[in-house]
Amino acid sequence: MPRTPLPIGTWGEISTRTLKTTKNHKPLKHLAHARFRDHDGKVRAVTATGTTKTAARTALLLKLQNRARTNHSGDLSTNHKINHLLDLWEKRFEGLVADGTRSPTTLGTYRRSLKNHVRPAIGELHIGEATTQRLDTVLTSIKQHAGAPTARTCRAIISGAMKLAVRYGALTINPAREVDTIETKPKNPPRALTTKEVTLLQKTLTADGHALQADLPDLVTFMLGTGVRIGEALAVLWHQVNLEADKVEITHTIARPPGEGLIRKTTKSRTGERVLSLPTWATTSLRARYATDTEPDAPIFPNSIGGYRDPSNTRRALRTALSPVASTARRELGQTLRALRRQKRLSRKQAAHILGWPQTRLELIETGRLKPTHPLISSLAKTYSIDLDNSPDLLTQLSEATKPSESDKLAWIRSHALRKTTATALDDAGHTARQIADQLGQAKVSLTQDTYLHRQPANPAAAQALEHAFDDPDLI
Template sequence: MTGHVRRRGGSSWEIKFELGADPLTGKRRIRYVAFKGTKRAAELELARLVAQNAAGEGVDPSKSTVAEFIERWERDWATANVGPKTLERYRQLLRLYVRPRIGAVRIQKLRAVHLNEVYSTLLRSGGQDGAALSARSVGHVHRVLHRALGHAATWGVVSQNVASLVAPPPVPDEEIKILTEDQIGAILRHLEGRTLRPIVSFLLGTGARRGEALAIRWGDVNFQKNVVRIERSLEQTKGSLRVKSPKTKNGRRSVTVSPWLAAELRSHRARQDERRLALGMGRAPDDSPVFAGWNGEFRSPSRLSHDFAAAMDALNIDCTLHGLRHTHVSQLIAAGLDVLTISRRIGHASPAITLNVYSHMFSNTDTRAADIMEATFAKIRGTE
């Protein structure tokens, strides 16, 4: 870094030095600092400031507001580094909850107290029509702010990430809702002959996520081995659908399906081919979605959730599509299947995640553990 000292009058000096290229735009950055004292003292201050910035401790004197920085962060970093769905969510959170409250604050004057005030206000009246915003949603706001302000600190725009000084509100534990066997039977009977039936059966029988199921193509189904490959997911953003890779390598997996579910899929394909032939489309090719819409294209994830919710309302059953995944896992746990196999089957990044989400269900097997040890001690006593 280079710089120089220029007299402004009397004992006043202007210290000028380079900060280096702007990380966001690549443009040259110059810093000006007013100083009073002797020329020698001003030169020493220049040397100190240059050394401070070279060590990464300096702060960009930009007068940007929080809103202005966020706009640049969205455009120059988030757009290139996160997926469309995540970007859409970031923009929504920042637009609805951050910009209206602290957007006008100079980013270098932003303090932890500002964020605490924002979170408190959102919890009281940040929702629709002035209703309280959930702690979970406020937590999402905190996480996107933490990420953006973390970059502001890394890039020298601010001296520290003030979001790291603030804790988001605690989120109450929510009970995972799972279906009983009677409810599963009622749902399948209610959906008989409807286009919802095949995918609901698949989600119940595999524990797949909604987007994963909607992205499966007929070429991924092996009826000889009763195995379905899950290698991609369908993501919906405003006005578009896109197929993307799983978040982790564990998301790519092969899932063995039961003979009952395999028969469901065969019947579904026969009905789908019959419909396609009636429309003059020919039989479904291998790259056609298994759970396609009437036109053979990918089915909308949000529309699927809406249709399922309507069916559950008609049955007076409290369950979401994701609840089918929980129900699948609960059945496996109740049957005594080990956590590693369950984790691999449902595509978790590690068994630790499975244990964290479903630990309360595994605790129900403690009585079985006591029974196992009782049988062991009985054998020992018999040999004494």
């Protein structure tokens, strides 16, 4: 009867022998030996050495236990570095992107976080060294230096990688699972444009030469009339628009994955593929753009040479048009401050470090996109060795720059505010959250309710409903 084979991932009896002795035949080195059945089914000899039999045996046991946790293909073990695990995880995510189940823009976001935060923090550790405490410390540090959103992205990456390590047998539990939740202050409630703000927005864009050149008025009209994302709006082709039936088909979005350039790809999910009805004013705007020689496969909002527009550049153009630069004086003040910084031979990064500011704040001041105040500019001038109160020309510029501007009311608006405005208008009209989510192309109704619907300060009908519910005079 044949001998029963060792189960996969187990070993037989450990034996030891003396490997080296002194001249007096005193043992100096011992060898521990065992036969291990690998995950490919083959039995292999595994050895370890030590100065004593116990040390050799202990070293061999550790070696065998680590080998037993190796994955079936032998590609991953607790002794591998986390960088190797991250490579495997990234490759698998690339496969999901190729299958169309994940977005290439998400992959780009993850790659930036991998390069800038995750790999520098834990890449050189061994997988077995990734304890919950160590990962929690790393993520807390990332949150402090890069912010909570970046820390949450890093947590998702690390958790996904460690889940892969568990799946491959290198770990028995996911150490990232018990990492403390990354919490931040509650976000500001969703804010939608009022009717007056919509009117002011269109008036401002129509009167702005740069906004007209960037083709923003019609784009904003289309987004308000549909609630689509900016990338979806830029991906619509003329053959997807039915001007007679007031319909538009949304199937794709424009993205720029790293190293690929602009691409027109399918929407995030099947929910994003939808046919929307257009309000008359949106159809009128599109009809005015349409010409008989228009190519059916041309985008309805093309760039200057008829191709696809970059969503990032379009967002930047909208920010510029709506930022508080109505004030040419704010732009001029920013240019003056930039010149003073350069005279001191300081980079933005260096000046921001001296002031203890985020670099973006200095950038917003120098580009005229932040409403200046006397204390703000005084601190900046002091860094450049200038006494603001004894600089009449600079004070005059500051005085002009601080005057209120009509466009200040629009400075908060970003492209996503247009989606929230559409969602809130539908909510006010009595549409259900499910109907609004379908309009926006969102699978989760909860996301629509929590993130896109403007909260009303009060429900006027509540008092009337309660009055009828409890109108028993004995209750009073």
